[in-house]
Amino acid sequence: MTQPFQAVLAAIEQLVTEHPELAPQIEAIAARARARTSGDRPPRAEQAPPQGAPAEDVSAREVFRKVYAQGHWGRSDDPEQPFFSGRGSHDAAFVEPYVTAVGRFLSAAPVRFSALDVGCGDFNVGSRLRPLCAAYTACDVVEELIAHNKVQFRHLDVDFRVLDLVRDALPHADVIFVRQVLQHLSNAQIATAAAKLAASCRYLVVTEHLPGGGAFEANLDKPAGADIRLAFRSGVVLTEPPFGLAPASREVLCEVPAGAGVVRTMLYRFA
Ligand SMILES: C[S@@+](CC[C@H](N)C(=O)[O-])C[C@H]1O[C@@H](n2cnc3c(N)ncnc32)[C@H](O)[C@@H]1O
Numbered sequence: 001m002t003q004p005f006q007a008v009l010a011a012i013e014q015l016v017t018e019h020p021e022l023a024p025q026i027e028a029i030a031a032r033a034r035a036r037t038s039g040d041r042p043p044r045a046e047q048a049p050p051q052g053a054p055a056e057d058v059s060a061r062e063v064f065r066k067v068y069a070q071g072h073w074g075r076s077d078d079p080e081q082p083f084f085s086g087r088g089s090h091d092a093a094f095v096e097p098y099v100t101a102v103g104r105f106l107s108a109a110p111v112r113f114s115a116l117d118v119g120c121g122d123f124n125v126g127s128r129l130r131p132l133c134a135a136y137t138a139c140d141v142v143e144e145l146i147a148h149n150k151v152q153f154r155h156l157d158v159d160f161r162v163l164d165l166v167r168d169a170l171p172h173a174d175v176i177f178v179r180q181v182l183q184h185l186s187n188a189q190i191a192t193a194a195a196k197l198a199a200s201c202r203y204l205v206v207t208e209h210l211p212g213g214g215a216f217e218a219n220l221d222k223p224a225g226a227d228i229r230l231a232f233r234s235g236v237v238l239t240e241p242p243f244g245l246a247p248a249s250r251e252v253l254c255e256v257p258a259g260a261g262v263v264r265t266m267l268y269r270f271a
Contacts, residue, residue: 060141060164060189063224068142072226076122083145085121088180088209094256094263098179099128101254102205105267106132106175113174116201118165119181123149123158129177130156137171139163165193170200179207180263182236183228187221187243190236194243204268205253210235212261219243230261238268 067073073086088094106113112134117126120138122145130136137159140146150160163170165181166189176197182190197204210216211233219242220234229235238245247268255264 060166060185060224061143064140064142064184065144067226068145081122083122083142083148085124086180088258088263089121089124094258095125095128097254097256098125098207098263098265101265102129102177103132105203105205105253113203116171116173116176118163118170118176118178118197120149120160121145123153125179126158126177127153127156130158133175135159135173137161137173139165141165165189165196170196172200174201175203175205176201177205177207179205179265180209182206182238183208184226185224187219189224190219190238191243194238194245198245198247198268198270202270204247204270205265206238206268207263207265208236209258209263210237210261212257230259235261238266 068083071084074084076082076084084090106129112132114135115129115133115137117123117129117136117138120126120140123138126136126138136157138149139161140149141162141164143162146160146162149158153160165178166185170176178197182193185193209228209230211230216233216235218235218237218240220229220232222229222232237243239247239250245268248271249269251267253265253267255262
C-alpha cells in the first residue's frame with residue numbers, strides 16, 4: 001500500500017475514534033465501494049440518497065431503536081448500562097461546558113423553570129440539569145430506553161415518557177432542551193419538530209454539532225439516522241431556511257470544539 005493511502009486510512013481511523021457517530025456513514029461508503037468493485041448492488045439500506053437530497057421520512061422510533069441495539073454511538077464500559085448515547089453525552093470535554101453554561105442560565109432566572117428534555121437519551125446529561133429545574137419531563141422515542149431510565153433515575157423525580165418529537169404532541173414547559181437530537185433527523189422531521197418546539201416553551205436550548213472553520217451550507221438534507229450532516233460539511237441551523245425559526249432573541253450559550261467542527265448550544269427566547 002502506498003504512503004498517501006496509509007495516511008488516509010490513519011486519518012479515517014482517527015475520525016472514527018473521535019466521532020464514533022460517523023461510523024455508519026463510513027461503513028456505507030465502504031459498502032458502496034465494495035459493491036462497485038464486485039458488481040453487486042449494495043443492500044437497500046446502504047443506498048444513501050445523494051448528499052443534500054431530500055430524504056424520505058422514516059419512523060424515528062425504528063431508526064433509533066436500531067441505533068441503540070447495534071451500538072452505533074458506541075457502548076458503555078459499564079455492562080449494566082445497555083444504552084449509550086455517544087461520546088457527546090459522556091465526555092467531560094463536551095458535558096461540563098454545557099452543564100455549566102445551561103446551569104448559569106437556569107440559576108439566573110427569578111424562579112425555577114419547568115423543563116422538557118426532548119430526546120433525553122441515556123440521561124447522563126439531563127440528570128445533571130434536573131436538580132436546577134422545577135417539574136422535569138424527559139422523553140425519547142425509544143421505548144426500552146425510557147423503561148430503563150425510569151428505573152435507573154427513579155430517585156430524581158423525573159416524568160419519563162415515550163414521545164416522538166415529530167409525530168406526537170409536546171407538553172408545554174418554561175424551557176425545552178434539545179441536545180444533539182435534531183442533527184440526526186431529516187429536514188422534513190426537523191421542520192415539523194421546530195414548529196412544535198417554538199409553540200411549546202418560552203426558552204428553547206438547542207445543541208447541534210456544526211462544521212467549524214468558517215461558512216458552511218446549513219440544513220442540507222439527510223435521512224434520519226446515527227450520522228450527522230458534518231460528513232458533508234453541513235449542520236442544522238433552525239433560523240436558516242427551510243426552517244426559518246424566528247425567536248424574539250437568540251444567543252450562543254456555549255461552544256466546544258469537536259474534531260472538524262464545534263458543538264454549539266443556542267438559547268432561543270420566544271415572546
Ligand atoms: C445523540 S442522542 C442525545 C441524547 C441526549 N440529548 C444527550 O445529549 O445526551 C439523540 C437522542 O434523540 C432521540 N431521538 C431521535 N429522534 C427522536 C424523536 N423523533 N423524538 C424523540 N427523541 C428522538 C434518540 O433516540 C436519542 O436518544
